[in-house]
Amino acid sequence: xxxxxxxxxxxxxxxxxxxxxxxxxxxxxxxxxxxxxxxxxxxxxxxxxxxxxxxxxxxxxxxxxxxxxxxxxxxxxxxxxxxxxxxxxxxxxxxxxxxxxxxxxxxxxxxxxxxxxxxxxxxxxxxxxxxxxxxxxxxxxxxxxxxxxxxxxxxxxxxxxxxxxxxxxxxxxxxxxxxxxxxxxxxxxxxxxxxxxxxxxxxxxxxxxxxxxxxxxxxxxxxxxxxxxxxxxxxxxxxxxxxxxxxxxxxxxxxxxxxxxxxxxxxxxxxxxxxxxxxxxxxxxxxxxxxxxxxxxxxxxxxxxxxxxxxxxxxxxxxxxxxxxxxxx
Amino acid sequence: xxxxxxxxxxxxxxxxxxxxxxxxxxxxxxxxxxxxxxxxxxxxxxxxxxxxxxxxxxxxxxxxxxxxxxxxxxxxxxxxxxxxxxxxxxxxxxxxxxxxxxxxxxxxxxxxxxxxxxxxxxxxxxxxxxxxxxxxxxxxxxxxxxxxxxxxxxxxxxxxxxxxxxxxxxxxxxxxxxxxxxxxxxxxxxxxxxxxxxxxxxxxxxxxxxxxxxxxxxxxxxxxxxxxxxxxxxxxxxxxxxxxxxxxxxxxxxxxxxxxxxxxxxxxxxxxxxxxxxxxxxxxxxxxxxxxxxxxxxxxxxxxxxxxxxxxxxxxxxxxxxxxxxxx
Ligand SMILES: Nc1ncnc2c1ncn2[C@@H]1O[C@H](COP(=O)(O)OP(=O)(O)OP(=O)(O)O)[C@@H](O)[C@H]1O
Ligand SMILES: [Mg+2]
Numbered sequence: 001x002x003x004x005x006x007x008x009x010x011x012x013x014x015x016x017x018x019x020x021x022x023x024x025x026x027x028x029x030x031x032x033x034x035x036x037x038x039x040x041x042x043x044x045x046x047x048x049x050x051x052x053x054x055x056x057x058x059x060x061x062x063x064x065x066x067x068x069x070x071x072x073x074x075x076x077x078x079x080x081x082x083x084x085x086x087x088x089x090x091x092x093x094x095x096x097x098x099x100x101x102x103x104x105x106x107x108x109x110x111x112x113x114x115x116x117x118x119x120x121x122x123x124x125x126x127x128x129x130x131x132x133x134x135x136x137x138x139x140x141x142x143x144x145x146x147x148x149x150x151x152x153x154x155x156x157x158x159x160x161x162x163x164x165x166x167x168x169x170x171x172x173x174x175x176x177x178x179x180x181x182x183x184x185x186x187x188x189x190x191x192x193x194x195x196x197x198x199x200x201x202x203x204x205x206x207x208x209x210x211x212x213x214x215x216x217x218x219x220x221x222x223x224x225x226x227x228x229x230x231x232x233x234x235x236x237x238x239x240x241x242x243x244x245x246x247x248x249x250x251x252x253x254x255x256x257x258x259x260x261x262x263x264x265x266x267x268x269x270x271x272x273x274x275x276x277x278x279x280x281x282x283x284x285x286x287x288x289x290x291x292x293x294x295x296x297x298x299x300x301x302x303x304x305x306x307x308x309x310x311x312x313x314x315x316x317x318x319x320x321x322x323x324x325x326x327x328x329x
Numbered sequence: 330x331x332x333x334x335x336x337x338x339x340x341x342x343x344x345x346x347x348x349x350x351x352x353x354x355x356x357x358x359x360x361x362x363x364x365x366x367x368x369x370x371x372x373x374x375x376x377x378x379x380x381x382x383x384x385x386x387x388x389x390x391x392x393x394x395x396x397x398x399x400x401x402x403x404x405x406x407x408x409x410x411x412x413x414x415x416x417x418x419x420x421x422x423x424x425x426x427x428x429x430x431x432x433x434x435x436x437x438x439x440x441x442x443x444x445x446x447x448x449x450x451x452x453x454x455x456x457x458x459x460x461x462x463x464x465x466x467x468x469x470x471x472x473x474x475x476x477x478x479x480x481x482x483x484x485x486x487x488x489x490x491x492x493x494x495x496x497x498x499x500x501x502x503x504x505x506x507x508x509x510x511x512x513x514x515x516x517x518x519x520x521x522x523x524x525x526x527x528x529x530x531x532x533x534x535x536x537x538x539x540x541x542x543x544x545x546x547x548x549x550x551x552x553x554x555x556x557x558x559x560x561x562x563x564x565x566x567x568x569x570x571x572x573x574x575x576x577x578x579x580x581x582x583x584x585x586x587x588x589x590x591x592x593x594x595x596x597x598x599x600x601x602x603x604x605x606x607x608x609x610x611x612x613x614x615x616x617x618x619x620x621x622x623x624x625x626x627x628x629x630x631x632x633x634x635x636x637x638x639x640x641x642x643x644x645x646x647x648x649x650x651x652x653x654x655x656x657x
Contacts, residue, residue: 172488179487180479180497187463187474193425194461194533198475198540199449200482208484322520323465 001283006275008148013271014264017155020162021047021223022267025240026247026259027169028216033245034253035182036209037189039092042083042099043217043244045106048236049075050218051225052110052119058128060118065131069222076218079106080211088206103238111233124232132226133157155227162223166260169216174256185209186254217244246306252318261317269305273298353570357403357591358606364592366605369396376401376544376575377422377453382431384417384599391417392428393599399544404566404576406586406607409596410620415579416458418596419548423455424448435544450477452543456550458579460529464522468513471521471532472504473497475539500539507535510565512558527554531562538569545569547578551585563589583611595619 013019025043032038053072057063083102087095109115111122119125136157138144143152151159176182184205187195192202225231243266251262277294280286289297315321364370375398384392392414399405407415420426422433424445433440435453443451463471479500480486481493508514511531516524521532534550550566551559559582566589569576580586586593586607593610595603597619603610610616 175488175490176484179490180473180481180493181484181487183466183470183474184482186466186470190463190465191461193445194457194463195474196425196445197423197449197455197457197461198536199446199454199477200474201444201446212484 001276001279001285004148006272006279009275010268010272012149012151014268015149015159016151016267017158017162017223017227019263019267020159020166021220021227022244022247023166023259023263024162024169024220024223025217025244026251026263027166027173028213028218028220029244029248030213030253030255030259031173031176031185031209031216032213034248034255034258035177035189036185036206037092038088038206038210038213039096040099040210040213041096041238041241042103042106044236044238044240045079045099045103046076046214046217047221047224047240048103048106048110048231048233049079050221051231051236052125054222055120055125055128055225055231056118058131059120059125065128068128072222073215073218076214076221077211080214081207084207084210088203088210100238100241103236103241107233107236110236120232122233124230126230129226129229158223158227165219165223169219170256170260177254177256181205189254246302249316250306250309252316255316255318258316258318265317266302270298270302273301353402353573354567354591357400357570361400361403361592361606364400364604366603366609368601368604370398370604372398372400374401375399377433377435377577378437379422379433380431382418382421382428382433384414384421384426384428390599392421394418394431394596394601397594397601399575399577400592401575402570402573403591404570404578404589406590406593407577407579407596408581408583408586408593413596413619414599415596416548417599419455419546419579422448423453423546449540449542452541453546454537454540454542454544455546456530456533456537456548458548458552460526460533462521462524462529462532464520466521467518468508468516468521468524468532469501469504469518471536472508472539473500475536476500476503477540504539507538511535512561527558530554531558534562542574544575544577547576549579549581551580551582559585587611 025047028046029040029043032040050072053075054065054068057068057071058065079102083095083099087098110119112119113121115121133154136153138153138157143150144156176185184195184200187198187200188202188205196202221236224235228235247262247266248259249262250266251258251260274294277286277289277297278291281289281291281294309316313319315323360373364372377399379394379397381396382392382394383390407418409415417426421428421431422440424440424443424447427442435448435451438451440448440451449455463474466474479493480496481490486492505514505517508517511534513528513531513535516528521529524532530550530553534547537545537547547566551562554562563585566576566578578590590607593603593605593607594601595610595613595616602619603613603616605613
């Protein structure tokens with residue numbers, strides 16, 4: 001067992017492009033669920049609409065990368081508006097039902113045979129991010145070493161842009177959470193009728209939170225697409241949404257740094273379990289599994305760990321225990 | 330736009346100046362002196378007028394109010410036995426519930442179909458019988474939320490603190506002032522969810538005042554508040570009238586109703602059955618019947634009626650007798 005390798009592989013993953021994408025999606029969800037209490041179970045659809053908006057423009061219609069980014073964002077905002085208009089007037093659980101269904105509808109439409117010409121069917125679309133990598137100031141070559149960590153030039157460029165976006169969105173969240181605007185969101189989370197009785201247009205604030213959070217998640221969708229230089233429908237399944245919730249709750253909802261800590265920790269644990277298991281199988285320490293089964297086992301272990309977390313630390317790592325105590329009153 | 334400062338109402342500006350010697354209580358009493366003592370009586374200067382309001386829940390008609398007017402600048406009590414429809418009527422007037430039929434207006438502006446937040450911005454703010462404090466916000470944040478026309482409540486302004494800091498300071502000063510008046514200043518930095526039931530009532534009332542309403546509608550403001558504090562709160566409510574606000578409140582405590590209200594409206598089974606100054610209403614035969622009719626123990630009601638128990642006694646007009654709250 002090469003513990004050094006296991007450790008570096010896990011850390012690389014925890015700082016890598018996919019973690020960044022999950023982190024961006026969790027920052028958006030934090031605004032919607034953490035601060036406003038909107039049970040949005042369709043976050044994957046917002047990543048998909050952004051990723052596909054970009055990919056379709058560049059690959060199918062051969063337009064520029066920037067048109068792709070713009071259309072991706074507009075598609076995400078339009079989807080948020082479409083989902084929010086009928087549901088945000090209703091009770092919180094309706095939004096959950098509608099968003100989870102809508103996310104599946106989006107995924108099934110995207111992978112349908114009927115739209116294969118434009119959307120690529122189940123194979124998805126490829127080769128739309130080349131312009132992004134041309135913008136990279138990093139020289140060509142295999143990659144760059146940071147001590148024991150090795151990142152490819154391409155991934156490093158995605159990471160630089162991605163973590164900058166994380167910093168920017170966290171700053172926005174920080175400022176908004178302390179503003180009168182954020183105060184209204186937190187009020188809505190606690191009791192929206194009380195906020196209404198004080199003259200605030202609750203519906204409109206919920207819409208703003210949904211759309212802003214969807215847009216931030218959309219950037220996560222771009223990052224995933226750009227990193228693989230491909231989009232395919234099954235990346236954006238409901239499991240992605242649950243991973244994002246896990247990250248948010250692990251780090252601590254309604255905390256600015258919650259999604260960041262959650263994403264890094266989640267990425268690390270996920271990869272650590274994965275690599276450790278496959279190393280152990282390869283070294284014949286574990287004989288009752290073969291290497292193809294380790295990917296499933298890590299999901300079981302991560303799930304079990306999260307259950308323990310929920311039981312013993314329901315407020316997440318950065319959460320405030322006093323707030324949880326209030327619920328028991 | 331969510332934070333529209335144009336709708337903010339300054340109650341003090343909209344009222345007539347009073348002479349130095351006459352208090353607003355005397356003004357209100359004088360204005361109501363000639364009003365007919367009957368359900369739906371017309372008032373000289375109504376701020377709120379409701380017509381033909383009907384709300385049914387399945388087969389039950391919870392509210393069926395033909396006509397009612399609320400006099401500006403007065404304290405009006407809305408009383409009635411449990412289930413009379415008082416809270417439902419409040420919900421309908423403030424847009425939290427939709428009537429099956431009827432029209433109503435505030436300052437002559439029709440309120441049909443107006444959403445609750447707009448009703449509040451027009452200057453008509455209500456509290457809830459089951460208190461709605463925002464548990465995971467601190468007491469002072471609860472208070473700040475009440476202020477209207479906040480610049481920082483717009484998304485892009487909220488991002489830039491210098492644009493709203495000074496306004497926030499003014500709001501905080503006003504909030505601290507109210508908290509002190511309501512004996513909550515020591516709880517300022519605590520989560521509202523950690524307050525006791527009575528303290529929550531106080532916070533909700535203080536928060537409603539942050540909106541600077543023209544008409545305050547309080548649903549059982551004193552339920553669960555201890556007697557010593559009730560006295561000082563009664564003072565505050567009277568004070569609201571002196572500041573030019575109109576108060577409409579639901580209360581079961583007849584001592585309080587008698588003490589502070591200028592006018593009493595009585596509801597029973599959804600309809601307004603009597604109106605008048607407190608002492609007159611409490612000796613009205615229809616009112617006594619309504620309270621007795623609502624009594625769960627029918628045989629006792631019959632006995633009481635047969636034995637002809639003195640009306641003022643039943644309604645607690647004499648301090649020595651129990652109030653109907655204890656009976657219902
Ligand atoms: N949402 C609802 N669905 C069905 N029935 C309702 C609903 N809300 C109120 N009611 C019924 O309408 C009637 C009036 O209720 P309401 O709460 O207005 O009474 P109230 O006068 O405020 O009584 P209390 O003094 O006990 O607060 C009651 O019979 C109640 O059961
Ligand atoms: Mg009630």
